[in-house]
Amino acid sequence: MARSEHGRLHGKVAVITGGASGIGEAAVRIFAAEGARVVIADVQDDRGRRLAGEIGSAVAYAPTDVREERQVEAAIGLAVDRWGRLDCIFNNAGAGGVSGGIETIPVEGFDATMALLVRSVFLGMKHAAPIMRRQRSGSIVSTASVAGLRGGWGPHVYSAAKAAVIQLTRSIAMELAADGIRVNCICPGAIATPIFGTSLGLSPDAAEQAAGLVKGTLATVHPIGRSGLAEDIAHAALWLAGDESTFVTGQAIAVDGGLTAGRPWSENRAMGALIREAIGVQKT
Numbered sequence: 001m002a003r004s005e006h007g008r009l010h011g012k013v014a015v016i017t018g019g020a021s022g023i024g025e026a027a028v029r030i031f032a033a034e035g036a037r038v039v040i041a042d043v044q045d046d047r048g049r050r051l052a053g054e055i056g057s058a059v060a061y062a063p064t065d066v067r068e069e070r071q072v073e074a075a076i077g078l079a080v081d082r083w084g085r086l087d088c089i090f091n092n093a094g095a096g097g098v099s100g101g102i103e104t105i106p107v108e109g110f111d112a113t114m115a116l117l118v119r120s121v122f123l124g125m126k127h128a129a130p131i132m133r134r135q136r137s138g139s140i141v142s143t144a145s146v147a148g149l150r151g152g153w154g155p156h157v158y159s160a161a162k163a164a165v166i167q168l169t170r171s172i173a174m175e176l177a178a179d180g181i182r183v184n185c186i187c188p189g190a191i192a193t194p195i196f197g198t199s200l201g202l203s204p205d206a207a208e209q210a211a212g213l214v215k216g217t218l219a220t221v222h223p224i225g226r227s228g229l230a231e232d233i234a235h236a237a238l239w240l241a242g243d244e245s246t247f248v249t250g251q252a253i254a255v256d257g258g259l260t261a262g263r264p265w266s267e268n269r270a271m272g273a274l275i276r277e278a279i280g281v282q283k284t
Contacts, residue, residue: 016040016089096155121142
């Protein structure tokens with residue numbers, strides 16, 4: 001994508017964690033195309049450096065383990081040192097984390113998953129806030145999940161972590177609103193990204209290929225009839241990062257193809273037919 005001098009994020013600076021693949025990569029590409037300067041904060045050095053080199057001087061790469069406070073602080077510092085400000089942090093890095101039944105989940109797996117999915121978001125908020133306070137403006141966006149809104153859509157600890165991200169978003173939004181800082185999160189539905197492959201132990205490149213293979217399966221869970229794409233979430237983040245959403249804060253926005261809205265109408269009609277059959281009433 002060509003960089004726009006008149007884009008929706010022209011003149012803005014963003015840090016995107018987990019920006020080397022999946023939703024993060026899509027966001028990096030879209031933000032840059034819309035005029036932003038972007039720091040990719042990720043542990044995938046080869047992919048991060050390659051993506052930054054492909055897009056050009058408007059994008060920089062910062063090796064970042066988002067569980068480590070100093071590394072998150074350094075990624076944000078790179079954005080400020082290079083471009084003088086911070087308009088958006090997109091706390092997006094994550095993975096499926098520990099899974100299994102409640103009796104089998106090891107404590108160390110619980111702690112590691114919470115560190116990756118919750119502590120990382122807290123750290124991004126913590127170190128973005130003072131910079132944005134000085135500016136009297138900014139947008140903090142985090143990736144939560146429908147698993148944080150409804151039971152049964154993710155592993156236990158992942159679901160609890162994403163619920164924590166949602167509530168942390170609401171709480172921090174109430175503190176920072178007076179400083180002109182907006183804090184929101186996005187709750188994706190089933191999105192075709194490498195997270196499915198990495199959760200099964202695939203390498204990053206193999207997981208990237210596997211993302212395309214799950215689209216047909218994921219399409220079946222959404223009333224809208226297709227799989228979610230990384231770009232769907234990236235475009236939501238673009239809107240939250242820009243000036244079109246300046247009256248929006250403290251929100252958990254579901255981008256899920258209708259998954260959390262309720263039962264598809266086709267299922268409702270099918271259930272009605274079964275009920276009529278059970279009580280011997282014919283449809284008129």
